[in-house]
Amino acid sequence: MAPPHVLMRLLLLSAAASAAAAAGDGCSTGCDLALGSYLISRNQNLTYIASLFDIPNYKTLGLYNTKYPNLDYIQAGDRLNVSFTCGCNTFPNSAATYLAGSLPYKVSTGDTYTTIAGHFNNLTTSDWLARTNTYPENNIPDTGTVNVTVNCSCGDTNISPYYGLFLTYPLTGLTLAAVAANYSFNSSSQLELLRKYNPGMDTATSGLVFIPVKDPNGSYRPLKSSGQLLFFCKLIVLPH
Numbered sequence: 001m002a003p004p005h006v007l008m009r010l011l012l013l014s015a016a017a018s019a020a021a022a023a024g025d026g027c028s029t030g031c032d033l034a035l036g037s038y039l040i041s042r043n044q045n046l047t048y049i050a051s052l053f054d055i056p057n058y059k060t061l062g063l064y065n066t067k068y069p070n071l072d073y074i075q076a077g078d079r080l081n082v083s084f085t086c087g088c089n090t091f092p093n094s095a096a097t098y099l100a101g102s103l104p105y106k107v108s109t110g111d112t113y114t115t116i117a118g119h120f121n122n123l124t125t126s127d128w129l130a131r132t133n134t135y136p137e138n139n140i141p142d143t144g145t146v147n148v149t150v151n152c153s154c155g156d157t158n159i160s161p162y163y164g165l166f167l168t169y170p171l172t173g174l175t176l177a178a179v180a181a182n183y184s185f186n187s188s189s190q191l192e193l194l195r196k197y198n199p200g201m202d203t204a205t206s207g208l209v210f211i212p213v214k215d216p217n218g219s220y221r222p223l224k225s226s227g228q229l230l231f232f233c234k235l236i237v238l239p240h
């Protein structure tokens, strides 16, 4: 039998490989929770926003929006953190997978992917809806349901075991560095970490970025798999 440190190394390598695949494209599993940063527009109330994210009672969003003492006083121009399940989805016409929330949206007469994406305030785009749904762009049935896909992250053991809850943030004019600073990732090493979670987004000012955020209990949520990994390592190392 191989010495324990070799087994441990093998385990770490295989766990890292599967988690890398789960970081987005080519995922095999998702995670139960991701957040999205939703910039509230005029005439949008919380009941409506919660309904877009399939949340029956907007008050449950209080958990992820502790900076607002009372959600009933939140206004247009404020950012609301919305919660959703970050699933591993398959494209309609290929076996390729990607991580996203998939939110059922009941179509009304005249809806297009553009009008539907418009309700989600840059958390998705009409192009992305067209790629992830089966209806042709100019022929969405009035009685149909469109799956509104909002990209998300579940973390990545190759990058850090300490972050397992992520906020999907539409840049809309800001850079990754500016958004990172708003979420207390200020130092150059912290920014370097966020760059790893957001490859190719260093100079972008549009599109989505993923920022690690704290749990309702006030601490960063570690990656789930890291707990299991420690458990397995103990199992193998302890007998020696």
Ligand SMILES: *[C@@H]1O[C@H](CO)[C@@H](O)[C@H](O)[C@H]1NC(C)=O
Pocket: 043, 044, 045, 047, 048
């Ligand atoms: C909330 O917004 C929806 C959609 O715009 C509207 O139908 C509803 O009447 C609004 N509810 C309240 C309490 O303002």
Ligand SMILES: *[C@@H]1O[C@H](CO)[C@@H](O)[C@H](O)[C@H]1NC(C)=O
Pocket: 024, 025, 098, 099, 123, 124, 125, 128, 151, 207, 208
């Ligand atoms: C979601 O992620 C995919 C890559 O998996 C990317 O091609 C797509 O543009 C992203 N969608 C949005 C709205 O940023």
Ligand SMILES: *[C@@H]1O[C@H](CO)[C@@H](O)[C@H](O)[C@H]1NC(C)=O
Pocket: 039, 041, 121, 122, 172, 173, 206
């Ligand atoms: C969406 O993004 C566009 C382009 O950056 C911006 O003009 C618009 O205000 C954004 N809308 C919302 C609701 O954030």
